[in-house]
Amino acid sequence: MTEQGAAIVVKPGTVSLEDFVRVLEGAPVVLDPSFWPRVEAAAQIVARAAQADVPVYGINTGFGKLASKRIPPDQTALLQRNLIVSHCCGVGPATPEPIVRLMMALKIVSLGRGASGVRRAVIEQLQGMLARGVYPLVPQQGSVGASGDLAPLAHMTAVMIGEGQAIVDGKTVSGNEALAAAGLAPLTLGPKEGLALINGTQFSTAYAISGVLRAFRLARAALVTGALSVDAAMASTAPFRPEIQALRGHAGQIAAAATLTALLDGSDIRLSHLEGDERVQDPYCLRCQPQVAGAALDLIAQAARTLIVEANAVTDNPLVLVETGEIVSGGNFHAEPVAFAADAIALALSEIGAISERRIATLVDPALNFGLPPFLTPDPGLNSGFMIAEVTAAALYAENKQRALACSIDSTPTSANQEDHVSMAAHAARRLSDMADNLAAILGIELLVAAQGITLRAPHATSAPLVAVIAALREQVPALGADRYMAGDLAKAAALIEADALPTVALTKLSTDPFPRFD
Numbered sequence: 001m002t003e004q005g006a007a008i009v010v011k012p013g014t015v016s017l018e019d020f021v022r023v024l025e026g027a028p029v030v031l032d033p034s035f036w037p038r039v040e041a042a043a044q045i046v047a048r049a050a051q052a053d054v055p056v057y058g059i060n061t062g063f064g065k066l067a068s069k070r071i072p073p074d075q076t077a078l079l080q081r082n083l084i085v086s087h088c089c090g091v092g093p094a095t096p097e098p099i100v101r102l103m104m105a106l107k108i109v110s111l112g113r114g115a116s117g118v119r120r121a122v123i124e125q126l127q128g129m130l131a132r133g134v135y136p137l138v139p140q141q142g143s144v145g146a147s148g149d150l151a152p153l154a155h156m157t158a159v160m161i162g163e164g165q166a167i168v169d170g171k172t173v174s175g176n177e178a179l180a181a182a183g184l185a186p187l188t189l190g191p192k193e194g195l196a197l198i199n200g201t202q203f204s205t206a207y208a209i210s211g212v213l214r215a216f217r218l219a220r221a222a223l224v225t226g227a228l229s230v231d232a233a234m235a236s237t238a239p240f241r242p243e244i245q246a247l248r249g250h251a252g253q254i255a256a257a258a259t260l261t262a263l264l265d266g267s268d269i270r271l272s273h274l275e276g277d278e279r280v281q282d283p284y285c286l287r288c289q290p291q292v293a294g295a296a297l298d299l300i301a302q303a304a305r306t307l308i309v310e311a312n313a314v315t316d317n318p319l320v321l322v323e324t325g326e327i328v329s330g331g332n333f334h335a336e337p338v339a340f341a342a343d344a345i346a347l348a349l350s351e352i353g354a355i356s357e358r359r360i361a362t363l364v365d366p367a368l369n370f371g372l373p374p375f376l377t378p379d380p381g382l383n384s385g386f387m388i389a390e391v392t393a394a395a396l397y398a399e400n401k402q403r404a405l406a407c408s409i410d411s412t413p414t415s416a417n418q419e420d421h422v423s424m425a426a427h428a429a430r431r432l433s434d435m436a437d438n439l440a441a442i443l444g445i446e447l448l449v450a451a452q453g454i455t456l457r458a459p460h461a462t463s464a465p466l467v468a469v470i471a472a473l474r475e476q477v478p479a480l481g482a483d484r485y486m487a488g489d490l491a492k493a494a495a496l497i498e499a500d501a502l503p504t505v506a507l508t509k510l511s512t513d514p515f516p517r518f519d
Helices: 017-024 033-051 073-087 097-111 120-131 150-160 175-181 193-198 202-232 242-248 251-264 268-272 289-311 336-364 387-403 425-455 464-474 487-498
Strands: 008-010 029-031 091-094 139-141 165-168 171-174 319-321 326-328
Touching: 008 017, 008 097, 017 097, 017 202, 017 289, 029 033, 029 097, 029 120, 033 073, 033 120, 033 319, 033 326, 073 150, 073 193, 097 120, 097 150, 097 193, 097 202, 120 150, 120 193, 139 150, 139 425, 150 175, 150 193, 150 202, 165 175, 171 175, 202 251, 202 268, 202 289, 202 336, 202 425, 202 464, 202 487, 242 251, 242 289, 251 289, 251 464, 289 336, 336 387, 336 425, 387 425, 425 464, 425 487, 464 487
Parallel strands: 008 029
Antiparallel strands: 091 139, 165 171, 319 326
């Protein structure tokens, strides 16, 4: 087992989205040394409270509905261990390793603020596991996003104390074996430490951050496929003029229109139909791209800003106020901000796919595609061309539309009605992965269809940026002549979309944009 590479030194409260991108890609995390004194001061306050006669929730009491039960000092370690194993109630598939890494990193950031009362050894255990590639096996289901992501974070914590299961070098082993292979010893939890580890929104936030990053990449790709569709349909670029966007003023709309204009600049197809084209206006799916794609970009950017705040937050309970020496119960574990952000991202993913599917449908329909053959096949009838590829896009969009329903309004009381309003942030954030997969496939189909349409416009050619996009596609997928096995083509096109691998122009930077990779 080897170290995972150069670590990111995090300063809680100021960690950036770009840092979290690096964690998802495999970088470990260590706390900036300047934060250790505050961490240790908070731990000392908890240690004193554990020995005192005054009951303090989660330190010398039971949990949740059992908070009135007093726990003697000699049983606090057992209390914390029992808390963890009893909360390991997750079910379903294992969380992907990049999400687990990010969850662990987010927990380091939260604990590193010095308001949770854990000892330095707790944070160092997480750091050591990340550095040596010990990733807890965390089932995806079981959190309602209320008193934190209790079950998922308990599965993470179980490995820290030598229980549960972990993934090491791709193999599932016991937590104890994983720590031993990494040269780490099981941690004995002190007062409040188990509670600090499982209270919090880090599981939901990790999924949501992954979702918002993928949503942004896909929104940008949709501008490329949308520009291709404009030329394939011989549509007008007049609706993208900056004066129109300025009169409305939304930053995302202005950026989207400028990007579409740059992508289409120099197109011979665009110039070829300026004379003699009797169409007055194009369908909304082509004409209103700045308004729809721009609104999605604005929504994604706002969600990202919320998630950056949440990623840097202290979200366990109770909290230690080092300045006053108080230990105060609150509700920072409630994941409503994450649930709202995830719901917003889901709306954006759904709508980007909705308008893309309409562009696909327009291009394959001889009544709408301005002279292209039905289903974009050179020999329709004998060949079906892209007929069923469009149906697949419609099926995927329907799935995303169903998944886009708000999760945050679906509260289910739990824990003997102590947790009587919950956020449902965990599955609000988890569904973003499947929705992003679906959207990548939809955009991949649009890429194939629009490129085929432009090819059929020969001898007229598209713009230089879009010629480069089609060339990149043709390295993977040839133009469609006679019918052939299509599933492989769709998979390759979706992979190009997902990999952010298409040549393009820079997306005009949004004001107050949080994204690290705009071009």
